[in-house]
Amino acid sequence: HVEKGTVENLKGRKYGTILANIERNTLMRDMQAMHDALIPGGALLLGGFVVNDRHMVVQSAREAGLTMAERMNEGEWALLGCRRPH
Incomplete structure (x- = not known):
């Protein structure tokens, strides 16, 4: 199920x-x-920032x-896929 929140x-x-x-x-x-808030092994997908700022978000x-786990970009926009280790 999906929830929208802060x-x-x-x-x-x-x-x-x-x-x-x-x-x-x-x-x-x-x-x-x-x-x-992630369970062990859970995934965190991070977007909404530009490629030039990726190193700060990764750190x-x-x-x-x-x-x-994953790095993608579309034009100037970046997406990071992260995991909480088990």
Whole structure:
């Protein structure tokens, strides 16, 4: 099932997949909360930022304990697929 919400909706809940299509600063600010809301092995898809900012988002994801699974871009827009390790 799909839910629309904010990072506040994640508190105290666990998800197999989270999709966050928000600008870079918000993604980076909320990275740890998104990590914490994933079940082990869960996927986090991050979009809404430009390719030139990808390195900052990757660093933030790694610092939160996520591993990189996929990198894609369409024009200037980037998408990252991350996983919470088991």
